Amino acid sequence: MSAHRESEELPAKPELDSQAQQVETATLAEDAEFKKREARVVAKLDLYICPILIILQLISFLDRGNIGFAATQGMITDLNLVGTQLNTAVSLFYPLYILSEFPAALIVKRVGFNRVIPAAAACWGLCCLGNGFARNFGDLVACRLLMGMFEGCLMPSLTLMLANWYKRDEIGLRISYLFISSAISSAFSGLIAYAILFMNGAAGYPGWRWLYIIEGSATVAIGAACYFIIPSSYTTAYFLNEDDRAVMRKRAEMTEAYSGGQGHYTRTEFTMAIKDVKTWVHATIQVMCLTILYGFSVFLPIILRFGFNFSVEQSQYLSIPVFAWGSIVYGVCGYLSDRFSRRFLACIVCAPLGVVGYAMLLGGNHLSVGVKYFACFLIATCAWTMGGANVAWLSTNTAPDGKRAASVGLTLALGNLGGIISGQIYPQTMAPAYTLGHAWSLGAICISFCLWWVLRHIYYRREALKGQILEGVVPRPADFSDRVPDYKYQH
Structure with a gap:
């Protein structure tokens, strides 16, 4: 009986193996087909959303x-700015900027990206336009505050x-686009x-007033156009067909299953962000990074004019x-960090060049103007990379959606304290050396560099803790977040 039963069962194994292979082959084929369709959808997003x-x-x-740029074209004289009033006007852009970032992060998804973003753009465009008609320091400050x-x-x-x-494995490069555009805007500012x-002198207005009038008017027009261009969601996006929406639906399901995205935020998720030490470390780094970025991008024309003695x-x-x-x-750097999922390296790789650049400006009294101008390129190498890579690292390592929104909002809001600082470290009274600004920026790079190593230790320590959770040594967290074993950090 036993031998007979074995002879009956043995032929069934090849059939089962064959069925399993067919199922596996079909699954692989479906996955390959989905990846092709997904690649086409991502290309559409890059074509319609990113621009x-x-x-x-x-x-x-x-x-x-x-x-x-306005300051180098006569604004200081025309508005009778004295002492550190120009620096004050630069810094006063940021208090309300900081206070509005965190609430915006919490409400924008509920109210709708297609409503909040165009409205904000049109309003700050009107304020920029108002700068062109400022008559004194008070007018300039009022416009800067509202803007x-x-x-x-x-x-x-x-x-x-x-x-x-x-x-999340696509977002690093796309966030880099935002910081790249800020660098390009600085280049365009010089050109414009x-x-x-x-x-x-056209229409009796000096050039610096036309700078504000033209740029402000363009911003209002772009903000109005964005109301019709930005889609409310993928379900209504004009550039996606039904097959594309099906792909987006599956991508959303995958993201929600992995990151806990529910489309609404709870007090628990907000508390997670507040209690997570990495939120505060990233935020501290962002203060340092934006001090460098804003100080360098705003004051470079002034440094070239009054520090290096170039003409207007x-x-x-x-x-x-x-x-x-x-x-x-x-x-x-943004492309490579996404390509290889290496966030830490993207943060630290350019920082040493910035250190060398600022050191050259600080100790460069004996250096030629050409060498000091070259130092500006070394600083530019790290100025945008550091801030953008830091935000990308936090965003890709935070879940669920509510915690990510709160963490990113806090980091960006607190980070813009760097804008207030940057406005004060380059007073005109310190020209041509600008020792305070260069020394402060050098210190900010060094602090950021050290804190990124601290973050690296935190992430690796948490990964080890996740291993202990899987082994049953440590209890599993009650609420889903990036602290659970299923969520893998990018290092």
């Missing part, structure tokens, strides 16, 4: 940073919109400022290649 966000970020930095409040809604909205449309020099025209067009170089470097 809108890049343009918005570009004009945002154009409007906030053009005060440096900061509305611009503060943009960066968290754009970051979370990217997280809403892209998967140089071109507007030729409008000086030279300070405008010599800033262009420096900012362009910064955008290229960050674009490469």
Whole structure:
């Protein structure tokens, strides 16, 4: 009986193996087909979503940073600015900017990206336009304060919109686009400022007023257009067909299963962000990074003009290649960090070059102007890369959605304290050496570099703790977050 039963069972095994192989082959084929369809959808997102966000970020930095170019074109004299009033006007952009970032991060998904972003753009455009008609220091401060409040809604909205449309292994490169556009905007500012020099005196207005009037009007027009261009969700996106929406639906399900995205945020998720030490470490680093970024991007034309003794025209067009170089470097770093999922290296690899650049400016009294100009390129190598890579690292290592929104919102809001600091470390009284600004920025790079190593230790320690959870040594967290074993950090 036993032998007979074995003879009956043995032939069935090849059939079962064959069926399993067929199922596996079919599954692999389905996965390959889905990946092809997904690649086409991601390409559409890059074609329709990313350009809108890049343009918005570009004009945002154009409007906030053009005060440096306006200052070299006669604004200081025309508005009778004395002492550190220019620095105060630069810094006062950020208090309301900071206060508006965190609430914007919490409400933008509920209210709708297609409503919040266009409205914010149109409002800060009107404020920028108002700068062109300022008659004194008080007018300038009022416009800067209001402009900061509305611009503060943009960066968290754009970051979370990217997280809403892209998967986490795709978001690093797309966030890099935002910082690349800020670098490009600085280059465009130099080009636009140089071109507007030729409008000086038109209709009785000096060139710096035309700088604000033209850029502010363009921002209002772009904000109005974005109301019709930005889709409310993938279900209504005009550039996606039914097959594309099916792919997006599956991508959303995969993201929700992995990151806990539910489309609404709870107090528990907010508390998770507040209690997580990595939120505060990333935020501290962001303060340092944005001190460097804003100080360098706003004051470079002034440093070239009054520090290196270039003419007004030279300070405008010599800033262009420096900012362009910064955008290229960050674009490469953003691509490579996504390609290899290496966030830590993207943060630290360029920092030493920035240290060398600022050290050259600090101890460069004996150096030629050409060598000090080269030091600006070394600084640009790290200025945009550091801030963008830091936010990307936090965003890709935080879940669920509510915790990510709170963590990113806090980091961006607190990080913009760097904007207030940057406005005070380059007082005109310290020209031509600008020792305080260069020394402060050098210290900020060093602090960031050290804290990234601390973050690296935190992430690896938490991965080890997840292993202990799987082994049953440590209890599993009650609520889903990036602390559970199923969620893998990117290092």
